[in-house]
Amino acid sequence: MLGCVIHGQDDLRVTELPAPEPGPGQVLVAVRYGGVCGSDLHYWRHGGVGDFRLREPMVPGHEVVGTAVTGPLAGRPVAVHPATPCGRCPECADGRRNVCRDTRYLGSAARFPHVQGGFAARLAVPAEQVRPLPPGLPLHRAALAEPLSVALHAVRRAGAVAGRHVLVTGAGPIGCLVVAALRSSGAARVTVTDLIPEALRYATTAGADTVVRADDPASPGRPTEVDTAIEASGVAAGLDTCLRLVRRGGAVVQLGMLPPGHSPFPGNLVVSREIELRGAFRFDREFDEALTLLAREPKFDELISAVLPLPEAERAFALAADRSRSCKVLLDFAG
Incomplete structure (x- = not known):
């Protein structure tokens, strides 16, 4: 073969x-x-x-x-x-x-x-x-079940997101699927940042309310504070953005795999604002939930x-x- x-x-x-x-x-x-x-x-x-x-x-x-x-x-x-x-x-x-x-x-x-x-x-x-596969789910769309499961697990790690403003840094395939998972979980507003305009267009397709150029401080819609943040870019700058924009007592989920070795981040903000920094790795039972969501x-x-x-x-x-x-x-x- x-x-x-x-x-x-x-x-x-x-x-x-x-x-x-x-x-x-x-x-x-x-x-x-x-x-x-x-x-x-x-x-x-x-x-x-x-x-x-x-x-x-x-x-x-x-x-x-x-x-x-x-x-x-x-x-x-x-x-x-x-x-x-x-x-x-x-x-x-x-x-x-x-x-x-x-x-x-x-x-x-x-x-x-x-x-x-x-x-x-x-x-x-x-x-x-x-x-x-659930009835009506075509094979090509079912191929998204694994990455969607990763996204669903990250949203679960974020805690209650219904009715909240959530920031997602990184609009790659996983970041876009995090947007879709947030929508299915009842997030009130989803803002996505990325460096690439085409990636931001995919984030809009996935359901983002606002997309922001990460390298443009004057980009329209750039938030001053969010309730929850999910870092999906896998770069230290994305984690920095999440920690600086999440509200006091909010949660930041690190989903993107950072480069090997040490990554700098503003740790004092975690302390002084009592931010909860959580990791999200792969998934487990979210796989069946992902298939159901893809089917509908x-x-x-x-x-x-x-x-x-x-x-x-x-x-x-x-x-x-x-x-x-x-x-x-x-x-x-x-x-």
Whole structure:
């Protein structure tokens, strides 16, 4: 079968891979679409993401949907939950499986040997990670379930947002989906900042009330204070903005993965204003909520900017990395 493999920085190859054989308790999935994620781009462009570095060739991809080939759902369209928590650690016992200390996550270099991902024509995964699609949800839109789950988890970490003004820094695919998640959670007003006008247009499509050029102090609509802030850009300047604009006693959620090493931030504001700074990492049960939300809202289709066939994987990655030309890019594994 054909698959996509990252061998190191700037070394992405489409190549023949051995087809997997499902083991006990596993389901074989014929992959149709895979969304190119920011972490996939980091592995390709930088050889790692955050503190996770490539140490061997790895199949990327964790936003995958397709058709079940084996098991009770054989022949049905399905989405794949990419996480396999251990179920034994203190975090799993506490109901926080998304921060399981021994989890396996598709297309991740967090452990060695790396967990191979889903950018291949066939994928064998534990049966409990396979979800049938709700009626009426097309496969291409279902490919947004994983990043939307990340966004829903971040909004949950923010606490009560209904009726509140929320700032989102960063209008990449995750930031735009955070906007949609905030809307579904009843936020009264959503303001989004970014450096790229095209990205801000996607944020407006997702439901932002106000979009602001992050590098323009005179940009119309720039808030002086917000109730809650979600940092989705993954840069220290975004966190700085969130901490300076959130009200006293407000909450800031750090969702974007910051560069490895130390990142400066105005820590004294956390103290003097009693700001609650919270991390948000991946997701757990939000995956099923994401599928339900996608099924009832066709407007999510507008965030899919391109669908390219697997042999053009390098072009798809380059397009996904160019935020002036894309929001979410999908790979098509048909054929």
